[in-house]
Amino acid sequence: MTQEQKPESAEFRLIGEQAANFAHWVRDEGDDFHKVLARVGQELRAAEARGAAEQDTYQSRVDDWMAACFGAEISADRMERNHRFLEEAIELVQSTGCTKSEAHQLVDYVYGRPVGDPVQEVGGVMVTLAALCSAHAITLTDAAETELARIWTKVKKIRAKQAAKPKHSPLPEHAAEQRRKERADG
Numbered sequence: 001m002t003q004e005q006k007p008e009s010a011e012f013r014l015i016g017e018q019a020a021n022f023a024h025w026v027r028d029e030g031d032d033f034h035k036v037l038a039r040v041g042q043e044l045r046a047a048e049a050r051g052a053a054e055q056d057t058y059q060s061r062v063d064d065w066m067a068a069c070f071g072a073e074i075s076a077d078r079m080e081r082n083h084r085f086l087e088e089a090i091e092l093v094q095s096t097g098c099t100k101s102e103a104h105q106l107v108d109y110v111y112g113r114p115v116g117d118p119v120q121e122v123g124g125v126m127v128t129l130a131a132l133c134s135a136h137a138i139t140l141t142d143a144a145e146t147e148l149a150r151i152w153t154k155v156k157k158i159r160a161k162q163a164a165k166p167k168h169s170p171l172p173e174h175a176a177e178q179r180r181k182e183r184a185d186g
Helices: 010-029 033-075 078-095 100-111 118-135 140-152 155-164 173-185
Strands: none
Touching: 010 033, 033 140, 033 155, 078 100, 118 140, 140 155
């Protein structure tokens, strides 16, 4: 694995800096440099493993919940995941004071621009979500862990809601039914 491929956790960088300093000191002191390098390599590999585990922990636990609640097909349905993410994002900004008019203006603005790169956009979502949480005195990780624990207690209810929802509709079951009734009356 090249240096560019290794996780860049703060701990990993710190140990790398310490290793360089330590190796220089040992070389100057005349101790067994190869033993020092072997130990430094072990510390770097351990830090790399901890960094990788830190990056995947929450996402993999959400993946476990998704599999238990919905199964593989719905969990992997990209359109469904897009719709549910958009719904939750809109509910979040609504709860913090964003108006419907502002939301519509932003939808028009975003869809008037070139399509972005999903990986970069996820990064942007994470940065702006963390900033939004800070501005509203919400601890992001606490809110995330609390919600994951809550939805584990509601698997049956969530499955029933999913089953009642029209397939491939961006709207939840009650909203889709309401729109059908409005069209029939209209």
